[in-house]
Amino acid sequence: MIATRFARTLHVAALAAAFAGALAAAAAADDNGAGKRDAKGRPDGIRGRQAVIKVSGEGRATTVPDMAIVQLSVVKDAKTAREALDANNKAMADVLAALKEAGIAERDLQTSGFSINPQYNYPQPNDGSNPPPQLVGYQVVNGVSVRVRDLAKLGEILDKSVSLGVNQGGGIEFTNDKPEDVITEARKEAVADAIAKARVLAEAAGVELGRLIELSEQPSRPEPPVPMRSMAKEFAADAVPVATGENAYNVTVNVTFAVNQ
Incomplete structure (x- = not known):
């Protein structure tokens, strides 16, 4: 009789442990998004991870120094x-x-x-x-x-x-004393370049480009003046000849887009 009761106790404990394990597995699966599907019936995958496209864009603008x-x-x-x-x-x-x-x-x-x-x-x-x-x-x-x-x-x-x-x-x-305007043009060109690259990558991958997630600008390095084809100004014969050339301002941006699969 005592042996039978002991065996029943072990059986009940084993069932309880198995049930608890099943509940834990279900909870973990729910946390990971297993079994869930999006509006198109596709699995969501692991919750918190989203497909993205990361690109960099470059812009360059020039102006005559003043x-x-x-x-x-x-x-x-x-x-x-x-x-x-x-x-x-x-x-x-x-x-x-x-x-x-x-x-x-x-x-x-x-x-x-x-x-x-x-x-x-x-x-x-x-x-x-x-x-x-x-x-x-x-x-x-x-x-x-x-x-x-x-x-x-x-x-x-x-x-x-x-x-x-x-x-x-x-x-x-x-x-240039005030290069803000030409730098702004370089920034616009850099962002446009990044968007164009991201669209090409999305099209090649067969996905839809989603919302903008992150946009940052890299610190730029000054570029040496680019000589012009001819001297910008003519100076008197008894003065030192000077060619001013052009100044180039370069901007690089890093952009991250979401992907609508």
């Missing part, structure tokens, strides 16, 4: 640091005065670097010894960054600066 940033430096050498500094100060003062006279505003003039460097002579060893370097003088370098907003005067400004003492240059960057 401003140049010029790096100019005055370099002076002398026996003493004081003499080199005095000579440099006089030359740079003349350069700044000439720039202001040419119409460069105070806000467009900025010191970009200043240094005083000792100059050494390194004697050649004669008897296998290593003689110490000999101090022969000092060099003073004073640099200024100049924004030239009237590009028609750029050649004249460069020519006059060199005549007054500028003897080292760090390059010219052609840019």
Whole structure:
């Protein structure tokens, strides 16, 4: 009798465990969307996962620059640091005065670097010894960054600066004071390019392009000026010839679309 009751107890416990397992499996299947179908009678698949199309689009717009940033430096050498500094100060003062006279505003003039460097002579060893370097003088370098907003005067400004003492240059960057409009055009082109790519991919896959899920813009890198086929402006014969070319602004966007299968 006791053995029979024990066997019945084990049987009931096994049935309860099996029933509980069945309920857990059903709940898991319900959570995963198993057995569910969409409006067209197709399985939904795993809940939370949706088919998407991810593409990137590129846009590019160009415009003629309206401003140049010029790096100019005055370099002076002398026996003493004081003499080199005095000579440099006089030359740079003349350069700044000439720039202001040419119409460069105070806000467009900025010191970009200043240094005083000792100059050494390194004697050649004669008897296998290593003689110490000999101090022969000092060099003073004073640099200024100049924004030239009237590009028609750029050649004249460069020519006059060199005549007054500028003897080292760090390059010219052609840019735009307010490039927002041309960047906006590049952004529109980038988004249109992304949409066109997504439509081609959806058509090739036999699906319907759905709603926009995500749109982001990648940080852009400045592109060097693209030379024009001919010089944009003609300058006087006694001025430095300058070709302004064009500036290009590139925009890249990342776009994610849902897929209506």
